[in-house]
Amino acid sequence: MHSKENRLSFSYIAVNSITFYRLVASALLLYLIIERQYALFKWLLAVSFLTDTFDGFLARKFKVVSVLGAKMDSMADDLTVLVGIIGLYFLKPEFLVQNAIYFFILLGLFLTLVALALIRYRRLTSFHTLSAKVAAVLQGSLLILVFFLPQPPMLLFYAAFAITAFDLTEEIILVLVLTKWEVDIKGIYWAIKDKKYRSK
Numbered sequence: 001m002h003s004k005e006n007r008l009s010f011s012y013i014a015v016n017s018i019t020f021y022r023l024v025a026s027a028l029l030l031y032l033i034i035e036r037q038y039a040l041f042k043w044l045l046a047v048s049f050l051t052d053t054f055d056g057f058l059a060r061k062f063k064v065v066s067v068l069g070a071k072m073d074s075m076a077d078d079l080t081v082l083v084g085i086i087g088l089y090f091l092k093p094e095f096l097v098q099n100a101i102y103f104f105i106l107l108g109l110f111l112t113l114v115a116l117a118l119i120r121y122r123r124l125t126s127f128h129t130l131s132a133k134v135a136a137v138l139q140g141s142l143l144i145l146v147f148f149l150p151q152p153p154m155l156l157f158y159a160a161f162a163i164t165a166f167d168l169t170e171e172i173i174l175v176l177v178l179t180k181w182e183v184d185i186k187g188i189y190w191a192i193k194d195k196k197y198r199s200k
Contacts, residue, residue, distance in 0.1 A: 019072045022048050026079035033083070033090055041087060042147040048080050049140030070126035070183045077136060084143035095152050102161045109168035116172060121181040127174055129187045131167040138163055 025048045032041040052073075085103070088096045096103065117125045138160035146152045170188055177191055185191050 016072060018051050019076050022051055022076035022080055023072065026076065026083050029080075029083040030086065033087055036090075038087075038091055042144075045080070045084055045087065045147070046144045049144060052077065052080065052136065052140065070128065071124075074124060074126045074128070081139055081143070084139075087143075087147065092146060092152065095146065099157065102157075106161065106164055106168065109165060109172070113168055113172050113175065116175045120175055120179075123181060125171055125175060125181075126183050127171055127185045128183070129167060129170060129174075129185060131163060131170055131187060135160065135164040135167045 025044060029041055029044055029048070032038070032044065085096075114124060117123065138156065142153065142156050142160045145156065173188055174185060174191055177188070178185070
């Protein structure tokens with residue numbers, strides 16, 4: 001019994017340590033941009049996105065999902081993407097300017113989600129929907145490849161935009177549907193179908 005508890009405790013610490021690393025790495029990535037250490041920035045950004053996949057896999061495998069871990073993971077995700085976009089401003093400004101409308105649409109949806117969540121729950125969301133997970137993979141892949149390839153992968157960009165817009169819209173609807181803050185909701189379909197959410 002104690003052995004099982006020790007394994008769960010170790011897994012919990014390991015998963016949250018990886019997530020904490022991504023939080024710290026976001027600050028380091030910003031520092032690298034300021035210092036114009038762009039080569040190191042690109043590689044560290046890639047590592048951050050890869051560890052995002054790794055800690056999510058470990059959390060599901062060892063079933064050590066927690067409210068604290070979910071909050072940290074959501075914050076680490078947002079900060080990593082934000083720093084990646086800041087990197088675009090300095091390394092690929094023409095790409096950012098040419099596609100500004102898409103970024104402004106996503107920013108508008110994101111700010112709407114944040115505002116509604118703070119009004120309704122007094123905290124940011126940590127739904128971790130299926131669409132959010134797909135969007136995270138596409139965002140990470142895009143922000144890695146755009147810095148390493150001579151030309152931005154536009155098909156991947158449009159796919160990332162579409163899925164991210166869908167995810168943000170879905171999360172906005174979830175905030176309006178769910179009166180209580182929840183963690184790990186697969187999506188609108190599951191929230192409506194599941195009686196424990198409908199009753200709230």
